[in-house]
Amino acid sequence: MTIRIVPTQFATVQDAITAANPGDSIQILAGVFDGFQVTKERLNIFGCGIGKTIIAGTPAQGSNSGIFVNANQTILQGMTVQGFSENGVLILTSHNILKHIESKFNMRHGFDGDVASNNNLILKCIATFNGISGFRFNDSEHNCLIDCQSKLNDSSGYQSEAPNNMFIACSSVENSTGFNISASHTLFNNVVNKEGGDGIRLFGSSNNIIQNKVSNSMENGVRVLNATSLHVIDSNIIRNNGVVSPANTAGIKVEALSSGSTIRFNKANGNIDVDIEAMAPANTNNTFDGNKCMNSIPITICNS
Known part of the structure; x- marks a missing residue:
């Protein structure tokens, strides 16, 4: 297992993912970085914290979202994602853990669980000022959201049409629903x-x-x-x-x-x-x- 550091060893997060092997860790230092797509399983990608490591600017490869989780068993934590024309975080896979992530000022959803994004744990994440919902899991099931916050999004704080999702100790304030x-x-x-x-x-x-x-x-x-x-x-x-x-x-x-x-x-x-x-x-x-x-x-x- 190797730790790859952005931007001292790799200029972008995507460069570090390209060089990584499944099971590696990627540390993103404080600063502002482009979006990225997770393409390899079992990566642990961690920033320096909300408001310190900021994902903004160019969206993830293959998406207009900031972070595109497209591999299983990703651990993603400690960063802010903001200002993208679609979603802050788009999840397309299963058995991922997202922790201490803030997603704000995106045109669509703060966090979007798309088709087959099942069995994910979303822990202590924050969604604010997004153009539609804070957290959306319309096509995915068996996800668990714990101690998350959704505030001042234009539509729902939490939206889910697929069955069997759990929302525990979360807060929803000043959304449409x-x-x-x-x-x-x-x-x-x-x-x-x-x-x-x-x-x-x-x-x-x-x-x-x-x-x-x-x-x-x-x-x-x-x-x-x-x-x-x-x-x-x-x-x-x-x-x-x-x-x-x-x-x-x-x-x-x-x-x-x-x-x-x-x-x-x-x-x-x-x-x-x-x-x-x-x-x-x-x-x-x-x-x-x-x-x-x-x-x-x-x-x-x-x-x-």
Whole structure:
């Protein structure tokens, strides 16, 4: 195993990757460097930290993104990626670890998991001021995001249409939507605050939404769209959502054709227009148990 250093031994990160063998390490010193594509497996590419090692300028080979992860088992950590015409970090492979990476001011997504980018760990990463979403995993599954931050992105803080992704102890603040997710995800112990629309929007089925804090969203705190839902929405704190008071917002809103979900032990208060609402026949086609709130529609689904 060899450590290759940029820019003292190699002028660019791409030059170091070209010279590397699978399993090598590449250290990027403080400074501003062009984007790069990871083309060899098991490379450990590490910078000097967020705001110190900065990837900007020319995009990665084969992409308009800053970093293009195109090999399995990459470890990537300790850098800022900014100002690219597509994504900050584009992931096309599996079993990678991304840690302590900031991605900002990119025209599309901060982090984008594209086709077949499965089983990745995204840890303590930050996405801000990106043109669409902070973190997007629409075509990839079995990814785990832990302790990440998404703030002030134009669309969703976190977006995922492929199933079986996990979001644990992440934060979403002042995006258009906090979490915009489809089927079979787990959201545990996340904080969602001051979103421009819904805090958490569920448009698929079988999601586990457990012990999250959702507050001050302009529209609904948690919105369950029309579907055979089969969600578990359990032990969340939902407060002060519906800030702009559009028509018919709620802390937890279950739309009419949603069915098969369990909404239990949530604490909801201070939401406009109502803390928990289940539009008929959703009030009878889902299970409501042990929720604490000031008001609900109908009144039978909430214990004051």
